[in-house]
Amino acid sequence: MAQTIINQIPPHRVYIEPFVGGGAVFRAKAPAASSLLADRDPAVAEHWRRWSTSTIVGGGVEVLEGCALELLSSYPWCGDEFVYLDPPYHPDSRACATIYRCEMGDAGHRELLTLLERLPVRWALSGYRCALYDDAAGLHGWRRIDFNAMTRGGVRVESLWMNYPAPATLAEYTYAGSNFRERQRIGRKVERWLAKLDAMDPIERNALLSAMSDRDRDSWNADRGRAQQGNDHAHPETDRHRSPRAPG
Template sequence: MCIHLNLMIFTKIIRGFIRAWQQLDVDGLELHCGDAVAWLEGHAFTGREFVYVDPPYVMDSRRGGKLYRHEYDDADHVRLLDVLAGLPCAVMVSGYDSPIYDSSPLATWRTIEFNAMTRGGIAIERLWMNYPEPAALHDLRYLGSNFRERERIKRKKARWQAKLAKLDPLERAAIMECLRELEAAE
């Protein structure tokens, strides 16, 4: 189960979308509209969930002023972070660098920073994660350190796939066995 919590208050239009999405028959999909912290406190977690939280950013970390009708104050952020730190599952939180987050339980979590485009220009966004960096990529489309390298790998993969498709099935199976042995030896 993947849970995404954007902690701003939804408009009537968004609530309509949520009602429509709730009618879909998608295995494992749960949509809730309400107080995210109360929901997190009341949910029976199994440990197999992934929770992504995108709260309103701490006021002192923003370039602009209020953005939402219902903002989070510092106490709301502290409450949220304490609840998130106690969850028995994988959690990712996005935001800007802030003393509130630096002095919270999230201070010991793994972080990455990246440039994000905002209304006010480029800002450095941070992700806090309570789980270790994966040893292997789960999505090989992102193999490579930049666009050019990813494109080179994509072309190489296509060439190998075309060559392998032309092989006799038994010959292809022998090559697959060799690849499995190489992978097992690593």
């Protein structure tokens, strides 16, 4: 599941996960320049605090204990953040009524969706489909992909909602490909191209790499510009209502 989600994450400087829980995506992805993890469950937050002080990882990791909705409301957004949300799934979508220590009911999900509509950065949210999320996605034009995920009760179809188009450039390509065979095929192609590059004359190789770097940078800037234009159009007064960052 984490690999499928990571294959949808665009480039970013700051990674924010306000419902970190077990942190499966955070643990599997390449470190961002800076990461902010948060959870309302004191035990979960303490676990990640201990982890952050005892584990050597790239980039800085900040851990907060508190409400995800308050964090999202007060964070001073710069535009280069990416938010991954894995909240307690909506009660209407679950087979079991209570499976979380810190629950979120229908009202909490409605408040979360309202916040996400105003968020001036790219985000992705995991969950099971339900009428509330289908309606919100249809209203705001959010993209959704579905995939099989293993749960305590067996295989279920999980959904990932995103407020941005399918990215042409990813934050990383560790898991590029939709399944093992495709990842293997891409890996072998990479190896063949690397061998060809190694065999080239150094000037020719550097000319090719320079052209590829320029094209990649132009593509990334275009993606960022389109995303920012969409955010500016949807939230023209975001800067005027920007709140100070939550303490921590």
